[in-house]
Amino acid sequence: MIHEFSVLKKAKRKIEADWKEVRIAILGDHATQFIKEALIGYGAISKLNYNVYEADYSQIDQEILDADSELYNFNPEIVIVTNSVYKLEQSFHHSKNQDSFANSFLDKVEGWMEALKNNTKAKIILSTFPELPDAVFGNFASKVNSSFLYQLRVLNLELMKLSAQNGNLFLCDVAALYGVYGQNTAKSAQMYINADMIFSLDFIPVFTKQLNDIILALRGKFNKCLILDLDNTTWGGIVGDDGVENIKIGDLGIGKAFSKLQTWAKALKERGVILCICSKNDEANAKEPFEKHPDMVLRLEDISVFVANWENKASNIRNIQEILNIGFDSMVFLDDNPFERNLVRLELPDVIVPELPEDPAEYLDYLLSLNLFETVSFSENDKDRTKQYQAEAERVSSVAKFANIDEYLASLEMVSDVKEVDSFSLPRVAQLTQRSNQFNLRTQRYTDEDLKSMIESKEYIAISYTLVDKYGDNGLISAVVLKKEKDFMFLDTWIMSCRVLKRTMEPFVLNTIVEEAKKLGYSKLIGEYLPTAKNGMVKDHYKNFGFEEKEGRWELSIDSFEKHKCFISAK
Numbered sequence: 001m002i003h004e005f006s007v008l009k010k011a012k013r014k015i016e017a018d019w020k021e022v023r024i025a026i027l028g029d030h031a032t033q034f035i036k037e038a039l040i041g042y043g044a045i046s047k048l049n050y051n052v053y054e055a056d057y058s059q060i061d062q063e064i065l066d067a068d069s070e071l072y073n074f075n076p077e078i079v080i081v082t083n084s085v086y087k088l089e090q091s092f093h094h095s096k097n098q099d100s101f102a103n104s105f106l107d108k109v110e111g112w113m114e115a116l117k118n119n120t121k122a123k124i125i126l127s128t129f130p131e132l133p134d135a136v137f138g139n140f141a142s143k144v145n146s147s148f149l150y151q152l153r154v155l156n157l158e159l160m161k162l163s164a165q166n167g168n169l170f171l172c173d174v175a176a177l178y179g180v181y182g183q184n185t186a187k188s189a190q191m192y193i194n195a196d197m198i199f200s201l202d203f204i205p206v207f208t209k210q211l212n213d214i215i216l217a218l219r220g221k222f223n224k225c226l227i228l229d230l231d232n233t234t235w236g237g238i239v240g241d242d243g244v245e246n247i248k249i250g251d252l253g254i255g256k257a258f259s260k261l262q263t264w265a266k267a268l269k270e271r272g273v274i275l276c277i278c279s280k281n282d283e284a285n286a287k288e289p290f291e292k293h294p295d296m297v298l299r300l301e302d303i304s305v306f307v308a309n310w311e312n313k314a315s316n317i318r319n320i321q322e323i324l325n326i327g328f329d330s331m332v333f334l335d336d337n338p339f340e341r342n343l344v345r346l347e348l349p350d351v352i353v354p355e356l357p358e359d360p361a362e363y364l365d366y367l368l369s370l371n372l373f374e375t376v377s378f379s380e381n382d383k384d385r386t387k388q389y390q391a392e393a394e395r396v397s398s399v400a401k402f403a404n405i406d407e408y409l410a411s412l413e414m415v416s417d418v419k420e421v422d423s424f425s426l427p428r429v430a431q432l433t434q435r436s437n438q439f440n441l442r443t444q445r446y447t448d449e450d451l452k453s454m455i456e457s458k459e460y461i462a463i464s465y466t467l468v469d470k471y472g473d474n475g476l477i478s479a480v481v482l483k484k485e486k487d488f489m490f491l492d493t494w495i496m497s498c499r500v501l502k503r504t505m506e507p508f509v510l511n512t513i514v515e516e517a518k519k520l521g522y523s524k525l526i527g528e529y530l531p532t533a534k535n536g537m538v539k540d541h542y543k544n545f546g547f548e549e550k551e552g553r554w555e556l557s558i559d560s561f562e563k564h565k566c567f568i569s570a571k
Contacts, residue, residue, distance in 0.1 A: 002209050005201055008041025019049040025076040027055040027063055030084040031196045038204050042212035064112045072119045078215060082127040084198045089148055098146040102155035113166060123218055124169045128156050130178035167449030170376060172210050213374040220437050223373050224326050226268060229335035230279040230286055240285045250295035257360040262297035264364055269302050272382025273373055274389055276305040278316050283308040304389035313340050314347035323393050325498040332372050377431040381475045391472035392499055409567040412469040417571040418512050421462035426451055429464055429479045436495040437534040444493050459484055467500055474500055478509055489517040491527040507564030510545055514561050525556040
């Protein structure tokens, strides 16, 4: 949620010494002190210690282009660059080539990106420019390429294209925020004239909340699952009382509000967010609208886990979590009933439970304002996530049919396609490094560009693993990045999706790693475990697989290695 500036200042004082430090640099051609204060406050609320280097006033070029600058000495993980649209306008009016002004500024930005790439591994967050009303051409500005508004729109579009091409560049869309909050709220003429602050004190928390959302996503913290109540949340009315033909949904009256909510949920599902149902209802009644109502946007095939019964909703969410095997802190639960919301907050405090407005007409606007599903990656594999979790629900329900776990695993007929990462699998592997928090031995976050550079250097080998069984295709679920050292092979990264835990994928992967090391003539593997708040489950991973601890790392002799038992065959 968005906090007032005074709340963020207080939060800053509560940072604890053992919180993870994140090194962030802020560069601006305007006053950035309050942005820094608010961002540190959001970090504290997220239980992170943001160590922020604030560059001197209006020193963007000097800091980025000088390889010996304080920026690079600080060695940030994330660099935020924010420019004043008002100063941009001044530059435009002094430009001799106004009809190509956007491209000229873009050249400068590309120069920044090149310098940053050469001098740091930091991720870059660049803010877009809000649109200003054109007081020269008025509405005719959209037809005149030498107008500032025309060039501003071109520039924002070109920044989007640049970001799409650069895996380490991310945009904070200030232009979109201005569209929501309006210029009169977002800026203060007095603050700009007297203090060179481009945002009002009320808008700074809005802007820094977006920055914080991006930073958290870059660190692997984002929401993966949307759980929906049904009656008066997904549709209007109570299906068990009113009947499927009388629930409110579609283009008439308040039904439009529920259709808009469903359309948003469907779009999230297409992006890879897991959709689940948790409703107090008879299951047959609850499923009937999905199967029969012509105006339903969501259908049963869109839902990964469907729970409808008369049990405690917190207990049902626990069951959903067990099937999905994701953290409660990556789940969002929507329910119109204040009692149910408070119950879930009390029993499952990590689950995000928005306080929905009383009027359903306001549901979607309110939810959009929360920016609940920020992401820093997207791959084609995300579109298959619903089918993968539906298959997982089938697997969970089938376990009881077998006498022992080995018999069950053998029945799955599991096959893995093992191959070096290529241009097709690279985006998914990069995404896995960003998303994986629990089965992640070192928690190194890599973008497409990072991985591409590592592989091209010939110092690293990256291997991907898929998993298919009789219930369906799990997609690419594991990856390792191996670094070639002089006397050993180092396990830079070993990650795996938690939904395939305990299916002997872990020993299967280790067997293939040892084979690769043997092929390259190595006699030992060295791994490392770097603890985080979420990867405690793999604390003893190397120990359990026969590695010996030596000087804080884990060593495995390849010569004495014997293959581990598993129920997976290579494709």
